Amino acid sequence: MALKIEQFTCRSDNFGILAHDSETGETALIDAPEERPILQAIERTGWRPTMILTTHHHVDHVEANLALKARFGLTIIGPAAEADRIPGIDRQVKEGDKVRVGAQEAVVIETPGHTAGHISYHFAGAGVAFTADTLFSLGCGRLFECKPPVMLASLRKLAALPLETAIYCGHEYTESNARFALSVDPTNSALKERAAEIARLRSEGRPTLPTTLAVEMATNPFLRWHDPVIRRNLGMEDASDDDVFAEIRKRKDVF
Structure with a gap:
């Protein structure tokens, strides 16, 4: 049976996520950005969480850890490389470790960059990855x-x-990411279609996530460092992948 997902807004632009195994009833939170909207989502769904799958130590992803642990007695799982910065952590995980949510199994992928110990969770059987602040829709x-x-x-x-x-990400950044993506890849028809879809969704007050890896591979400049059109637009046709990626990230930082 499927992994059911309840995605909801926390803070100003964070996403909270409840991931529920419909076979066993077990539920995990993906990060804990803010207590009140999480409690509202639990009440709305009736899914009582037994664990938090933490991706990284930033406060907007762990702020509610201790309050939720005290309320529900749940287990907090997080990256071993950041264990000393994850409030209430019970289990430390690293590359290749497996985490079960009922009948659903996730593999831990170490994805440092945003923070030095950031991890993502890939539920292969459910066809879902929680990438938090490593991979965003149209960004990183x-x-x-x-x-x-x-x-x-x-x-x-x-x-x-x-x-x-x-792909479920940690923030609703897609609209601003689309504007930047078009600045380095303006002739990409798939990107232009995606940008129009994003504008429509946001005008209707709807989230732009989840996305899919297929969509991101076709539209996200941070996954397209190899693309000859982007390289030509940057004037970096013969540069290394590292240099092209670094240039795209540098431009986004000041966009």
Whole structure:
């Protein structure tokens, strides 16, 4: 049976996520950005969480950890490399470790770049990946703790997942990401169609996520460092992948 997902807004632009295994009734939170909207989502769905799958240490992803642990007695799972910065952590995980939510199994993918210990969770059987602040729709996370080659290596890992994988990200950044993407890839017809779809969704007050890896591979400049058109637009036809990616990230930082 499927992994059911309830996605909802927290803080100003974070997403909270409840992931529910319909076979066993077990439920996980993906990060814990803010207590009140999480409690509202739990009440709305009736899904009582037994664990938090933490992606990284930033406060807007762990703020409600301790309050929810006290309320529900849940287990907090998070990256071993950031264990000392994850409030209430019970289980430390690293590359290749497996986490079960009822009958559903996730593999941990280490995806440093935004932070040095960031991880993503890939539920292959459900066709879902939770990438938090590594891969956004039409974007990637800012490089607060790592150099561009580190993030590029993480994005290569995610780009190797099945194209039909549904991608759930940590923030609703897609509209602004689309504006930047068009600045470096203005003739991409798939990107222009996606940007129009995003504008419509946001005008209707609807989220732009989840996306799919197939859509991102066709439209997201941070997954298209190899594309000859983007390289030509940047004047970097013969540059290394690392240099092209770093230039795209640098331009986004000041866009």
